[in-house]
Amino acid sequence: xxxxxxxxxxxxxxxxxxSILNCDYTNSMFDYFLWYKKYPAEGPTFxxxxxxxxxxxxxxxFTVFLNKSAKHLSLHIVPSQPxxxxxxxxxxxxxxxxxxxxxxxxxxxxxxxxxx
Amino acid sequence: xxxxxxxxxxxxxxxxQRVTLRCSPRSGDLSVYWYQQSLDQGLQFxxxxxxxxxxxxxxxxxxxxxxxxxxxxxxxNLSSLELGDSALYFCASSxxxxxxxxxxxxxxxxxxxx
Numbered sequence: 001x002x003x004x005x006x007x008x009x010x011x012x013x014x015x016x017x018x019s020i021l022n023c024d025y026t027n028s029m030f031d032y033f034l035w036y037k038k039y040p041a042e043g044p045t046f047x048x049x050x051x052x053x054x055x056x057x058x059x060x061x062f063t064v065f066l067n068k069s070a071k072h073l074s075l076h077i078v079p080s081q082p083x084x085x086x087x088x089x090x091x092x093x094x095x096x097x098x099x100x101x102x103x104x105x106x107x108x109x110x111x112x113x114x115x116x
Numbered sequence: 117x118x119x120x121x122x123x124x125x126x127x128x129x130x131x132x133q134r135v136t137l138r139c140s141p142r143s144g145d146l147s148v149y150w151y152q153q154s155l156d157q158g159l160q161f162x163x164x165x166x167x168x169x170x171x172x173x174x175x176x177x178x179x180x181x182x183x184x185x186x187x188x189x190x191x192x193n194l195s196s197l198e199l200g201d202s203a204l205y206f207c208a209s210s211x212x213x214x215x216x217x218x219x220x221x222x223x224x225x226x227x228x229x230x
Contacts, residue, residue, distance in 0.1 A: 034218070043118065043206050043221035044159070089159065102210065103149065103172050104219060106159040 003027045004092050006107035014115055019077040021110050023090030026071065030092040034104065035064060035075045038087045047088075048075070080114045087111050119143065120222035122207050128228045134195040137225045141188055141209030147171070148190040149210070149219060150182055154203040165190055166211075197229045 005024045013019045021035075031052040036044035050057040050064045050073070057064050063076045077084055088111075091104040119142035129135055141148050150162040152175075161174035165184035176182075179197075184190045194201060204226050208219035 036221075041223075043120070043122075043208075043223045045118070046218055046220060049218060091159075102147075102219070103161045103164055103174060104151075104159075104208075105161070106151075108158040 004090055004105050004107040006090055006110050008110050010111040010113070012113045012115060013080050015082055016079045019080045019084065019112055019114065021075040021088050021112065023073050023107055024071060025092050027092070027094065029094040032093045032095050033064070033066060033073050034091045036089045036091060038089060038109070044089055082114045082116050085112055085114050118220040118222065120207060120209050120220055122222035122225050124225060125223065126226050128230065129197060130230055131197055131199060133197050134193065135197065135227065137192040137205050139190045139207030139222060142220055145209035146188065146211035147209060148184055148188070149208040150192050151206045151208065152203050153206060159206070199229050202227055202229045
């Protein structure tokens with residue numbers, strides 16, 4: 001049962017254009033969402049997050065949008081740069097479950113390639 | 117550099133053996149999480165420790181165990197290894213930031229079971 005889904009295994013965009021990475025979730029208890037970027041042979045690097053009380057969060061070139069009714073979030077990268085080429089993971093946690101357990105449930109990732 | 121360190125970086129061993137993976141969290145972080153990344157399963161949560169106590173368990177096999185020591189470093193012990201245990205094992209930590217939910221990952225340990 002995959003609770004976080006990234007249906008596009010890969011995405012290719014031109015440098016300078018917008019990259020849009022999508023993520024869907026099924027567990028309505030999820031209330032905090034994160035995007036991580038991962039290069040080969042390295043650990044995931046935190047990019048940006050959003051709480052379920054918001055529908056948008058922006059940090060420089062990265063913006064995350066959350067549509068709770070559709071259980072969908074997306075990461076927009078504008079403008080895309082060749083250095084953005086990596087695997088992007090969507091992750092979710094259910095903070096409301098209490099305690100200090102904020103385990104993350106990950107999607108399987110989307111490989112973004114930004115072509116010069 | 118996330119501030120989370122993991123050793124060793126690579127580990128090659130044989131089926132039936134036992135190995136120990138080590139993780140040092142970022143300074144001041146109290147939570148340590150272990151994740152397994154295999155080719156077909158993606159990143160899967162294994163177990164969490166918070167200030168020395170087990171806090172949550174995920175898809176962790178009975179052959180696997182972990183602990184967090186008083187200095188907050190953690191070890192993941194994998195025993196009776198099988199070929200299918202070959203994977204990347206990541207440690208993450210959180211707890212220093214007010215936003216407790218942000219987990220910072222180490223570089224991982226690549227385990228190959230032959």
